[in-house]
Amino acid sequence: MKDPYVEKAKQMNYRCRSAFKLLEIDNKFHIIRPGEVILDIGAAPGSWTQVAVERANLSVFNKKFKGVIISVDVLPFEPIAGATALIRADITKLETVEKIKGLLGPRLANCILSDMAPNATGIKHLDHDSITNLCYHVLKLSSLISEDGGNILMKAWDGGNISKLEKEILKTYEIVRRIKPKSSRQDSAEIYLLGQHFKRQHVL
Numbered sequence: 001m002k003d004p005y006v007e008k009a010k011q012m013n014y015r016c017r018s019a020f021k022l023l024e025i026d027n028k029f030h031i032i033r034p035g036e037v038i039l040d041i042g043a044a045p046g047s048w049t050q051v052a053v054e055r056a057n058l059s060v061f062n063k064k065f066k067g068v069i070i071s072v073d074v075l076p077f078e079p080i081a082g083a084t085a086l087i088r089a090d091i092t093k094l095e096t097v098e099k100i101k102g103l104l105g106p107r108l109a110n111c112i113l114s115d116m117a118p119n120a121t122g123i124k125h126l127d128h129d130s131i132t133n134l135c136y137h138v139l140k141l142s143s144l145i146s147e148d149g150g151n152i153l154m155k156a157w158d159g160g161n162i163s164k165l166e167k168e169i170l171k172t173y174e175i176v177r178r179i180k181p182k183s184s185r186q187d188s189a190e191i192y193l194l195g196q197h198f199k200r201q202h203v204l
């Protein structure tokens with residue numbers, strides 16, 4: 001059976017079908033706004049960055065908004081016009097965090113996206129732990145670089161760690177949501193955790 005999202009991605013020039021997961025979530029929750037600073041972690045091959053560029057760099061009511069989009073991945077990928085690519089950069093390494101801070105300068109991030117997936121072993125609980133660990137790295141980073149009121153969206157694989165992770169998100173974000181987009185393969189454990197309204201005064 002042909003995957004309709006693969007076909008649609010080709011037609012719309014998105015680098016992969018993942019674009020539709022972000023489009024679906026953003027259409028509902030409006031986490032990427034014109035002129036904002038967006039960090040896309042685990043960005044290769046780049047379809048989320050394409051969506052972020054489209055939505056953060058926009059003309060609204062005759063005013064032009066130009067956002068700042070930074071895309072990070074351990075793998076190399078073709079740069080996307082309108083975004084800065086940080087390639088061969090592992091988010092779990094301090095040097096990557098420093099590079100991101102350097103690129104941001106005095107700005108803070110309005111939205112942090114992570115569609116990162118570790119290399120899966122096929123052993124469910126190990127893979128669940130690995131992706132949860134990546135989420136904690138992203139959450140820790142968010143405390144350093146998020147703008148008040150900002151949002152965070154992270155891919156996870158459903159399992160026993162999720163409730164605790166949601167509680168951790170709620171320490172610095174007002175709302176947490178567990179989302180399974182229609183465009184996410186229904187037979188996969190993939191879910192997304194969305195934290196909304198970052199509260200800087202809650203950072204310890």
Ligand SMILES: C[S@@+](CC[C@H](N)C(=O)[O-])C[C@H]1O[C@@H](n2cnc3c(N)ncnc32)[C@H](O)[C@@H]1O
Pocket residue numbers: 015016018019041042043044045046047048049072073074075089090091092115116117118119134
């Ligand atoms: C599912 S893909 C992302 C797809 C992307 N959102 C898109 O729309 O094109 C997951 C990505 O996470 C990256 N990744 C995994 N671990 C990482 C890490 N520690 N630091 C940075 N990127 C990582 C992988 O290299 C891979 O490219």
